[in-house]
Amino acid sequence: MDSNKELIEALNQIEKEKDISKDILLEALENSLVAACKNHFGKADNIRVNINRETGAVGVYAERKIVEEVTDPASEISVAEGILNFPLASLGDTVQVEVTPANFGRIAAQKAKQVVVQKIREEERKVLYHQYYEKEKDIVTGIVQRYVGNNVSVNLGKVDAILTENEQVKGERFRPTDRIKLYIIEVKDTTKGPRITVSRTHPELVKRLFEAEVTEIREGIVEIKSIAREAGSRTKMAVYTSHPDIDPVGACVGMNGARVNAIVNELRGEKIDIITWSEDPKVLIENALSPAKVVSVEVDTEEKSAEVVVPDYQLSLAIGKEGQNARLAARLTGYKIDIKSESQVHSVLDASADMPDPSLDLHDGENEYNGFDF
Structure with missing residues (x-):
């Protein structure tokens, strides 16, 4: 067949501009032309199309078996014709016979445009997918x-x-x-x-924002150990460093709060509490309930629960509005937290041993809290 240098030149150009392999495009075109052969030969099971990678010449080959008597010309060839065209072949061998139709150059040119356009779209889609998958x-x-x-x-x-x-x-x-x-x-x-x-609600959004803003986190000097978030309202984050000269909380807050404020602005005013992580659950729970002051913490590591006592005037702060501070602290630490005021603890101690525990009774303003369980 006549060579098709223009096709190869076009594919070389696409390879440079679109970063799509010429071989991938040629393979796709060959496969497409095999399907086109079905219209011409009635079937394409034994058909192979080959495009010369240098000249662009298109050849169609049929796989045929050398037999004594031909019953299916599409898949068989006689011994005489087989040996004449393939001197090294013998009876029973399979040979590749060129069967390129006279008008196949025109068919190939039409298919080439369709295949190249489709393949470019597919490859661009794959590139986009991998770009964002990363x-x-x-x-x-x-x-x-x-x-x-x-x-x-x-x-x-x-x-x-x-x-x-x-x-x-x-x-x-x-x-x-x-x-x-x-x-x-x-x-x-x-x-x-x-x-x-x-x-916009995922806790990892806050984590990634801190990684981008805080050099020490990005470099692995400061580590975000745990994060709990109620999107749009408040986030609690526990940070840690093994470097004795670095304050992990200070690094996250930044000079005059510059670093944390940049993130608060991005989150449109969401409050962020940053606390120091500790392997000691007592210390961690006390830190997690910040800004409230804590009198004592008793933990049950097996049950993953803790009883916390706070000063009477700090109970409302420890619990937080609608229980948010205690709820986030529980999520941050992984412990179920029961908060009581000092007066509640004293009243329980003063009560007789067989008296039931006071039930939770939350009221507004100055009314009494009887403990809060998270």
Whole structure:
């Protein structure tokens, strides 16, 4: 067949510009031409198409068996013809017979365009998928496009992601062109390109923001040991360092609070408590209940529970609004925390041994708290 240098030159250009292998494109074209042969030969089971990698010449070959008497010309060849064309072959051997149709150059040219366009789309989709798959479990900056119902369409550069209502912080509203940080939960490959699930509520968003903002965390000097978050309201984070000269909390807060404030601004005012991690659960629980002061902590490591006593005037602070401070402390430490005031403890000690424990009775203002269990 006539060579098709233009095809090879075009594929070489695509390989350079699109970073798509010429061999991948040629293989796809060969496979496509095999399917096209079915229309010409009635079947393509024994057909192979070969495109010369240098000249672009297209050849069609049929696999045929050398037999004494031909009953199926599409898959068999006579001994006389076989030995004439393939001197080294003998009866029973299988040979590759060129059967390139006269008009196959035109068919190949038509198919080439279709295959190349389709393969470019597929390869670009794969490149996009792998590009964003590498960012899974990390943060990216997105530009808000528009609201789609209660969901938000966000452009991540080369692809759009949907921030669903479930992954939005309650009360947060965005305007088109707003730049926001997002945590990529999952990247899935689909026929329409990568489908990216993003979040503003995930605790790892806060963790990644600190990694980006705090050099000591990024370099592994300071480690985030645990994090508990109620998105849009408050996050508690426990940090640790083995370096005696470094204050892990101070490193996260930054000079005049610059580092933590940058993250608070990104989270639109969400409060962040940073505490020092300790392997001693008593110390950890006491730190986790900050800013409340603690009188004593008794822990049961097997039950993963703790009884905490705080001064009367600190009980409300330790529990927090609607129990949030104690709830986050429990999540941060992994311990069930029972908080009581000093007067509650004294009243229990003064009561007779057979009296039942006081039940929880939370009221507003100055009314009495009888303990809070988390």
